[in-house]
Amino acid sequence: MHGWLEALSDALTAARLWSSLPMGLALGAASFLLALLLANHWSRVRYFVRISFYYVMVSAVSLFCCLPSLATPKNPGNLLHVWRVFRGRSSWLFGVDFQVLHAERLQSLGSCILVANHQNSLDIIGIVCNWRLFHPCVPVMKRWFLFSGPVGLICWLSGSVFVDRSNSARDRQALNAKLRDISEGRLSLFVFPEGTRNAEPQLLPFKKGAFYMALQCQVPIVPIVFSRYSGFFDVNKKIYNNGRVTMTVLPPVSTRGMDTDNVSELTSRVQALMQAHIDRELSNAGQMADTEDDGLGCGETRNSPPPPCPVGRCSPDKSRTLI
Numbered sequence: 518m519h520g521w522l523e524a525l526s527d528a529l530t531a532a533r534l535w536s537s538l539p540m541g542l543a544l545g546a547a548s549f550l551l552a553l554l555l556a557n558h559w560s561r562v563r564y565f566v567r568i569s570f571y572y573v574m575v576s577a578v579s580l581f582c583c584l585p586s587l588a589t590p591k592n593p594g595n596l597l598h599v600w601r602v603f604r605g606r607s608s609w610l611f612g613v614d615f616q617v618l619h620a621e622r623l624q625s626l627g628s629c630i631l632v633a634n635h636q637n638s639l640d641i642i643g644i645v646c647n648w649r650l651f652h653p654c655v656p657v658m659k660r661w662f663l664f665s666g667p668v669g670l671i672c673w674l675s676g677s678v679f680v681d682r683s684n685s686a687r688d689r690q691a692l693n694a695k696l697r698d699i700s701e702g703r704l705s706l707f708v709f710p711e712g713t714r715n716a717e718p719q720l721l722p723f724k725k726g727a728f729y730m731a732l733q734c735q736v737p738i739v740p741i742v743f744s745r746y747s748g749f750f751d752v753n754k755k756i757y758n759n760g761r762v763t764m765t766v767l768p769p770v771s772t773r774g775m776d777t778d779n780v781s782e783l784t785s786r787v788q789a790l791m792q793a794h795i796d797r798e799l800s801n802a803g804q805m806a807d808t809e810d811d812g813l814g815c816g817e818t819r820n821s822p823p824p825p826c827p828v829g830r831c832s833p834d835k836s837r838t839l840i
Contacts, residue, residue: 564755568638571611575642578602580667586674593653593704595675600648607646612759612838613750615643619766623650623739626769628702630731632723633741633764634791635709636716637752640743643764644707654705655695657727678706680726692730700734710788716752718745718799720792728784732777737769738787742794745802759838767794 578599586595608614631651633640648654656672660681663669673679678691698704710723731738742765749760770787 560757561755564757567612567757571639571642574610576667579671583667583671583674586671590674591676592674593655593676595671596645596648596655597652599645599671600652603642603646604649605646607642608759609838611639611642612757613639613642614761615646615764616761617647617650617764617766620647620650622766622768626737626739628699628734628736629705629739629769630699630727630736631705631707631739631741632710632727632787632791633707634720634743634795635711635714636743636746637714637750639746639750639762643743643762647764651705651707653703654707656707657692657709682712689726692726696730696734699730699736705736706730710784716746718795720788720795723784723788725780725784728780728787729777731772732775732780732783735772737771738783739769740767740787740791740794741765742767742791742798744798745795747802765794767791 582595582598582602585598586592589595603610631654633644644651644656655675655677657678657680658672660679663673663679678695680691695704695706699706706727708727710727711721712724713721715721728738744763744765746760746762749758750756767790770783770790772783775783
């Protein structure tokens with residue numbers, strides 16, 4: 518009798534084990550698939566987390582900086598509040614280190630029209646982190662940006678120029694309001710002449726508004742070229758890793774002795790200079806990739822020392838980022 522009960526107990530134990538086996542297999546398979554899914558889509562998860570943090574942080578800082586700016590509305594100096602918060606922190610906060618090359622070309626220049634290529638929203642933090650180099654200056658942006666929340670509000674409080682592409686008369690009126698300040702050396706403008714974001718290496722045709730103003734005020738055009746984000750940031754592929762971007766200040770282009778009849782020539786000339794610089798950067802990047810394949814460090818060639826640190830802020834440790 519005792520042996521029969523023991524056999525029955527063993528049978529029940531075995532039945533329980535077998536009945537739990539499918540559940541264990543299901544949980545194991547689900548865990549494996551979840552891990553595989555996260556592994557395959559981690560870059561997308563990372564992208565959405567980091568880009569969301571970027572927008573939240575920029576909005577929060579803008580809102581905070583609106584408070585002291587209320588005392589002095591329409592003052593370009595209000596953008597320096599934002600600069601003081603973000604300066605030197607872009608690498609730690611957002612994983613992107615922005616370095617300005619040839620910043621000395623901006624010294625003792627006076628009023629000018631700064632024009633830059635515009636690849637994505639991260640360009641903005643690169644500009645803000647180095648805004649002290651451009652001050653006193655205000656950006657030119659699309660009118661809808663005025664209604665974008667705290668960022669639009671701090672830009673309005675700083676006297677930024679909001680243009681309406683669908684209303685050329687209002688567009689000209691907004692720009693003309695700044696003509697005297699620019700002509701008298703009290704203000705510069707920062708413009709994205711392509712008029713929209715463009716992640717391609719080929720620049721879009723430039724809008725001529727900024728160049729008309731430069732000719733009317735007889736101030737120089739200063740081209741600034743952002744290097745490519747290729748390899749670490751891609752909106753379409755949802756990639757957002759750590760990286761470095763250089764902002765190269767090209768030699769100023771004089772408008773002395775020119776008038777508005779030369780606007781097309783001036784526009785084409787500046788675009789050609791910026792495009793040539795982008796093409797050179799792409800060519801150099803390809804050569805450095807070939808050098809790395811040969812076992813050499815980036816920027817090194819055989820029998821040559823490493824290149825010196827470029828002009829600009831020292832690069833912080835990329836491994837130490839907030840997210």
